Amino acid sequence: MDQEIILKTTDFVKHKLADTESGHDWLHIERVYQNALQLIENTSCDRTVVLIAVLVHDLNDTKFQKGKETEILEEISSFLLKTGLCPEKLEHIKTIINNLSFRHSFGNSIDKSLEFQIVQDADRLDAIGAIGIARAFSYGGFKQRPFYTENPAAIQHESSTSYQKSKAATINHFYEKLLLLKDQMNTEKAKAIAEKRHQFMFDFLAQFEAEKTGKS
16 A cells, blocks of 8 residues: 555656756655665665655745745645545654755754654755755756855855855855755764765865866
8 A cells, every 4th residue: 555655646746846947856856765765774664654755855845835835735735645645644744844954954953753864864865966066056057046156155054044045156055055964964874875975075166166266
């Protein structure tokens, strides 16, 4: 039954994300799903909760659905209940996707279940490394932001409001978020994967700076 729910949810999400910006499209969901499959190995987590949360986690993303988040969450809930998902698992999934994003890391003291930790790590792994770099510049182009500016100082955000209001150049995003994610991973397996991806971004930024200043 749960496998059937996952298959139905996959079709539902593919349809919903058909015209989404490339950094948050179905291919992003596929990658996060594969990350999650790695992270759930040899754990006692509820696989159904993890995998369905991964599938639906971006549908009510504030970046694209501002003002419609509640409406979309209700649509997701209605759909999942119709597939036969039990209400307890649905509530768990809703808790995860409502608190998952980086903007909720400011002052959010939610008790993270193992399922929450795995979904969050799987999503954050796709935000760093080579794919993370590509996604950052894709979203920056979508928002018509420059690669960098003459005054590149990054802001260390202390609140969700400050982070969400930022309209800084794409390169600032690395220092304001992406380089911070390695140390925010929850699971040991994700921490190990993040090390290599973090170093790749660090090397990229060094090369970027050298080329920008004509030193390479």
